Amino acid sequence: MHGGALAGWLLMALCAVSGAYCLLRTRTGTPQERSTARGEALMGFGMAAMAVPAAVLTLPEWAWAVYGAVFGAAALRALWSARRGAHHLHHLVGSLAMVYMAVAMAPGAAGTGGHAGHGAAAGGAGGVPLLTGVLLLYYALYVLRSAGHLIPAGTGVASFAGGSAEGVVRGAGGGLRGGGAGGAAGGGTELTMACRLTMGIAMFAMLLTL
Numbered sequence: 683m684h685g686g687a688l689a690g691w692l693l694m695a696l697c698a699v700s701g702a703y704c705l706l707r708t709r710t711g712t713p714q715e716r717s718t719a720r721g722e723a724l725m726g727f728g729m730a731a732m733a734v735p736a737a738v739l740t741l742p743e744w745a746w747a748v749y750g751a752v753f754g755a756a757a758l759r760a761l762w763s764a765r766r767g768a769h770h771l772h773h774l775v776g777s778l779a780m781v782y783m784a785v786a787m788a789p790g791a792a793g794t795g796g797h798a799g800h801g802a803a804a805g806g807a808g809g810v811p812l813l814t815g816v817l818l819l820y821y822a823l824y825v826l827r828s829a830g831h832l833i834p835a836g837t838g839v840a841s842f843a844g845g846s847a848e849g850v851v852r853g854a855g856g857g858l859r860g861g862g863a864g865g866a867a868g869g870g871t872e873l874t875m876a877c878r879l880t881m882g883i884a885m886f887a888m889l890l891t892l
Contacts (some may be wrong), residue, residue: 689887693733697884700877707874716765721773722878724756728780729884732787738860749784752775773822779817779885782809786892810892821886832849832872 704726707719728749731741756776764770786809 687735688891690735693884693887694730694735696880697726697730697733700880700884701872703729703877714766718769719758720771720872722881724752725776725780726877726881729888732780732783732872733884737818740783745788746784746788750781753780775820776881776885777818779795779821779889782813782817783888783892786810791890792802807830809889814892815888818886818889821882821889825879825882825886828875828882831876831878 701723704719704723708716708723709718711718730748754777757774760770760774760777764774
């Protein structure tokens with residue numbers, strides 16, 4: 683993350699591709715799955731825009747207020763939706779993390795401003811160390827758990843990361859299909875889970891810059 687523009691471009695590309703895939707998922711599935719996909723698409727595109735290197739694009743001051751408003755509304759929606767399923771709590775955490783990063787990276791937060799993906803250019807971002815640490819711990823565990831569900835059951839890494847025979851099951855065509863809460867939340871294919879894993883890693887990397 684602290685390597686400069688290259689890391690920012692990589693994060694932007696990964697998040698944009700993830701957002702585009704989530705956008706495609708909004709065309710199929712149950713109403714709940716389409717709603718989940720819309721929320722994940724918003725997260726992916728929002729993170730992609732935040733990761734653009736400062737040398738290419740410097741967001742105006744009002745853009746950070748827009749970020750806070752958009753993802754604040756997304757957090758309220760996720761909180762309301764959490765009554766129907768605990769998987770919405772992850773969307774709540776993600777939306778609140780985006781609000782937090784927007785506030786921390788806004789001009790004047792700590793004497794500097796910039797995108798979360800800027801690395802050294804925004805090294806003095808105004809994050810709260812304790813809150814940043816809690817979010818980093820959450821996303822580290824989320825990434826390990828998600829990776830565990832993508833690794834075939836029976837391996838040592840899968841067991842360490844929370845994978846299990848119930849977490850990875852065989853689909854009708856012989857391919858792997860994610861099970862459990864993560865699979866039911868939005869389509870359940872291994873590609874969907876890989877998309878979520880990618881965004882979890884990107885969020886962890888962006889939080890490291892605070």
